[in-house]
Amino acid sequence: MQMTEVTYADAIPIDSYGTGFFRIGGEVIKGGAIIHAKGARSWAGYEDVDAVLALKDEIDFILMGTGANMAPVQSAFRQTLEAAGIGVEPMASPSACRTYNVLVSEGRRVAAVMSPVEEAAKE
Template sequence: MQMTEVTYTDAIPIDSYGPGFFRIGGEVIEGGAVIHAKGARSWSGYDDPAAVLALGDDIDFILMGTGAAMAPVPASFREALEAAGIGVEPMASASACRTYNVLVNEGRRVAAVLLPV
């Protein structure tokens, strides 16, 4: 079997995650994080929809990492994003990290919005 290393030419990958942190493009973000093709930043949680809404012109949907397990996204957060035309796909944060890396490698307009595990 031939292995091919993935290179991200137009996006920043999620390198790893652990208890309370995400390693993105070689840098550590403690706590929650918002990652998209052009950058990454810390995120304070569902009370901060503005950080995600600001990406509206650059993304079509978010992968909502809800922590260690999949959990419902609060209605007010989901409704604010959907009103701006941003779809929300909830999943456990580990799944959101893996899925984000696959989708940005395909050139998709996606962001990962992650709560820590």
């Protein structure tokens, strides 16, 4: 099998994630994160919609990482982004990390808006 090295000429990849954090371009962001071709920053949750809207001229859609499992995106958040022309694709955060890396390696205009994966509840 031939292996091909993935390059990210115009983007910063998501290196890894863990309980409560994302590692992006070698830097750790604790809690939620917004990742796009030009950088990454912390994300305070659905009330931080302006941070996503600021990217509207640079992206076509966002991958919405909803944590350990796929969950519905808050309706007002989705409607605000879609009214600005930004599509929203929800998925579990682990899947969003992988999908984001594939799409940016292809040069797609995408951002990932991620809720962290939290530790599983202990009984």
